[in-house]
Amino acid sequence: MKNIYNTIVKMLTKVPYQNRFRTIILVILIVSMLVSCKDFVQIDPPDSEIVQEMVFTSDDVALSAIDAVYHNLQYSGFSSGRTNSITILCAATADILKSFNTNPFYENVITSDNATILSLWSSLYQRIYEVNAILEGIESSSSLSETVRKQLQGEAKFIRAFSYFYLVNLYGRVPLITATEYQSNAVMPQSDPSEIYKQIVADLTDSETLLDNDYHGDLRTRVNKGTVRAMLARVYLFMENWEQAERYATMVINDPLYTLLPDLDQVFLKESTETIWHLLPVDSRYNTWEGYYLILEQVPNSQFSTSLTDSFMASLEEPDLRKTHWIGEVEGISDTYYYPYKYKVKLDSNLSEYSVVFRLAEQYLIRAEARAMQSNLTNAITDLDAIKERADLPLIADTHPGIDREELLAAIWEERKKELFAEWGHRWLDIKRTGNIDAVLSEEKPNWQSYQAMFPIPQHEYLNNPNLEPTDGYAY
């Protein structure tokens, strides 16, 4: 440095006096130009974003990360109740809904490059990413209170398990992602369903201990211990672990928070005590998307295009209160169209209904099936009759007290269809897990092929992850 200074001074003394001032300016300029300022190109994050580490430094901000997950669950994607949600798509692929529009889901001719199949898949994995990020954020933070930490972990793990449950049931073998690090996630191969179920059970078991019995937040919009148990009952039923399914369903049924409401018209109201978990409709102009999209005010049109299938309508016995309370009808010139009318509000900014994810009736049916599988027929009949009774149907205990196991199971599955129709793809998942899908759908759909029981892994994923196997039967 000193050398440079000396050289400059020496040079300056050689410059004629009258030019010296100019030369000094010049030298300063050159030097300042050469000192390129590193700091200049450092920028702050934009005002609209918060650096990740800051999110998990306080309870309030950390909680807003899980708020966004709930918001997204209702607003869009697989869990929204919109036309691209499991509720509508899987009612279409099964024998519940038919459509006025051409839609590959109604004809079971989904292709791997179908945009809806990709949005269904990506919304599931986006929720998984969000909760994985929360779990990692909590892990690396030391400034969160113990209460918030447990609550967040419990909810995040539950939502992860909940998402994987649908992934494994819709797509079969899927990649198991439990961290946010994208380099390894991007090449993650598929895991066997048993591995996925292992993760689901592990997450739910953790969640059960982490979460409180009481609900936090607005009504029942955030999952609690009861929700986890209801989920565990369902998961064990799907895993054919009848004992555990029965055990967890019993815990929920015995929980004083939940009651089977005698009035069908109250089941989907926001204050309903049959609800175990529901989602707050976030768009302030609407109630539930299910109500908005499924209720018909005139014959089906390009937007409100679905109605209940003829076979579903024919399967309902008289009298079934659900037919009069949960099904609506519109008269066309030559045909009558029936639509699911569990949610009564199509379009109203006054909020009276929330979107129900878990409700008690399912737990009765889970326990009925689990008990029947364990040949505990008497108690199974009691559970099934609880549902039948509410629909004002003749009870098995009265009409077929000597029903055999197979007949009873068939009756339970039939009841699941009638009770849980147009909710959360129950029918689609049921006919798959019970092995009845080919029998049921080859009657309903003329071109039914067995491979269609599995949704295709989206082409986008197959092309962007070298380790994925395509789904059998589909073109890529």
Added chain:
Amino acid sequence: MSDTDGAFSLRVSSADILVFSYVGFKKIEVSVNGLEVLNVQMAEDVASLDEVVVNAGYYSVKERERTGSIVRVTAEDIEKQPVNNPLAALQGRMTGVDIRQTTGIPGGGFNIQIRGRNSIAAGNNPLYIVDGVPVSSERLDSYSSIFPYEIGVDPLNTINPNNIQSIEILKDADATAIYGSRGANGVVLITTKKGKAGRTQIDINVQTGIGEASNKMKLLNTEQYLEMRYEALANDGAEPVKNIDPDLLLWDQNRYTDWQEKLFGGAASITDIQGFVSGGNQQTSFRFGGGVRKENTVFPGDFGYRKIMGSLNLSHRSENQRLRAELSITYGKDKNNLFNNNLVENALKLAPNAPGLYDNEGNLNWEVNDEGITTFLNPLAPMLNTQEVLSNNLIVNSVLSYELLKDLQLKVSAGYTDFKQHETILTTKDSYKPELRPYRDYSHRRLNQEGNSWIIEPQLNYSKSIKNSNFDFLIGATWQRRLNVVFGIDAYGYSSEVLLNNINAALESSILRDFQNEYKYNAIYGRIGYNYKKRYFINLTGRRDGSSRFGPGKQFANFGAVGAAWIFSEEILIKNTIPFLSFGKIRGSYGTTGNDGIGDYGFLSTYSAITQPLNFRGNGGLYPTRLANSDYSWETNKKLEGALDLGFIKDRILLSVNWYRNRSSNQLVGYRLPYITGFNSVQANLPATVQNTGWEFQLTTTNIRSQDVAWTTNVNLTIPKNKLVDYPNIEVTPYASTYEIGKSLNIRKLYQFQEVNPETGLYEVVDINEDGRYTIDDRVAIITMDRNYYGGFQNTFNYKGFRVDFLLEFVKQKGLGELGNYFPGFTPVYDIGGNVPIEFIKRWQKSGDLTNVQKYSQAASNLTPYNLARESTLNVVDASFIRLKNISLAYNFQGQLLEKLNLNQLGVSIQAQNLWTWTNYFGLDPQSPGSRTTLPALRMVTASVHLQF
């Protein structure tokens, strides 16, 4: 000194001999001999390479002495084209510059690639510099679908083509390295016109004309269409269904409408008026003025594009010539008023027997059936809505230079740009189908995008000549900052349409977007030029750049280049042995440039607040914004070039041949990811190397040059080749399905088409690996969609005051055909259905038919073979074309008339753009093959008058 057309007055004695000279013209000596008015026609002097000075950005260089690859279009060529965007004026005129218009709708964007596609996914846009100030080259996103994302609003729209003195495009390392990081994709330098010392002049230019879509497709008529629909039903063993087949059951079976004529067959009028005042003295000169331009569309309704432009140029030098100051301001404001519907696509697919657009009362017709269901989606419905884009663009630059010492100059250039785009979308209930209106709201959406930037560039120049050695030193630095702000608001719940303009009258409103991003850039640069006897040249350029788009520690990189030239025609030996060689130069260059054309903040891991385009209940919350990667850094482009410039017979024949090889590596991409990662991309560097090589030929001949007649011909030809040279382990990356090592980036991997099965009438493609299904492994036909070659052929004839000029643009390429856009037989109620081109009439009809068009069908199950066929070689066609891009006829009045009218100059001209296209391509415009949504380039004819006082 005089202007280009030569008028001036002088006080002389009658015995004097006047000597006329002007840059680019031959010197003429005329004796006055007592005449009051002398008409002197100066011949253009193409031989004067020495006099042509080319703008190279931070410095200027004589055309003769340049070592870099720079092509140039001047005002003369730009002015005679009736275009609203400077880029349109360059099409077909320059080697190595591939410009494609993305739409015929005024205001839409242009695609420009200089020497091919360097980058798999980072920006391939060149750097735009207007009067020394960098202007964003990103096409602006438009929230309304006036211009879909891939078209965008062109950032150069508000630059007035009539105010451009020259456009220089810098291509090779020697020319672009001084722009360092930003020069990887080439540099476009736009220089506006400046005032000249001399008499004050007023220039007025008025232009008016009309345009129409340059092409239409031949589609089925009603009879053929109904035949298709009934045959499809019969093939599928189906009957028409009430809600699905209104074209058969409800609509008039004899009605016929030419929807192309109705929906985009109109005439678009163009009016353009410009006025400029210029003048000055030896010390100060000025030029200011402006213009207005109005263009309507070929669509029905009162929609269009208008703009106002103004500019001011001032320059001053001190009496002792040591201080110079220049100021230039350009301002443009444009307004685009369009509707959100693609009428081109509608026109092609509407059933020819579809009902009328209006009912008897003059309201839009929806052809509602007896159950209240709309059977005709009226294409004009979106016209009831308002969609308006207003933009303002201000560019200011000032340059101060001062001679500190002899041969040493300090120059400081400071620039500022301010860009605003305001978009308003008003949606009325009536634009929806009647049965859906109860569920719809009136809504008002506004989106404002604003950006401003400043740049300061101090610079020192030092030139020194010692005997035969000449040195030029240049050293400088750049500081630049750009800030973009996007803010949008959604308002809905209006009780009536009349209140729609006012956001306050809405029941509810919410923030649609609120975002800002900042970009900072800093560099130092230097250049050393040395030549010996103006015969041997060598240039060294270096630059160190830092960009805020990269994470800590990755921001800075070095770039540099070396260029050399040898004017061998100056060697005595050559002068003596090849006397007809008037000019000969060999030049070459090698160097590196960079690219940071990616989004900001990709290295930051952050959370954002939930913003849905709605008011929401609940707590909203924070969600992860992106996957962050702090490791990526500069993309680099290594450029190598060799060139030979020759002039024969006193430069009457000029030939320039360039060969180049650009290798771009460390590719910046939004690396594709499967959604299982939570996102579908992350900013990263790809280890890929992409190579662009090519030959460029430019031949200019002066065929006739005499007192009254001149004829020059200009031919340019570019033969580019793009290749992915290297990408380690590509087979385990997401790019394996798209790219192939050794092949171009612009390939399509397709199935091999087999036949239309003569028994079933369905398309069949080859299952190469015979595994019983079609996957990426069966897509073995690799077709490149690159241009094989392209160029232009231009001729200019001058006879006295007349001038005729035409330009043919030619392109050799393959493209996607029309097959993929149509599924013949489907009902028009569905997106894929409706009318089809006449080509489909060759369909399979009965067992044993041999054809390559699948049978008519309306069954979803037959979509599968159709989808395979559109991704097969069947759908690749020759999309080459020759287009009469521009033809102009001009006459400049001379002599008495001018004097009578007290005019300095009077010129009239007729210009036509895209007058004719020769092609075998069947679709609307071979410029965008495979698209049924793009309005073909307009055929425009305009007349203009130029007056100078």
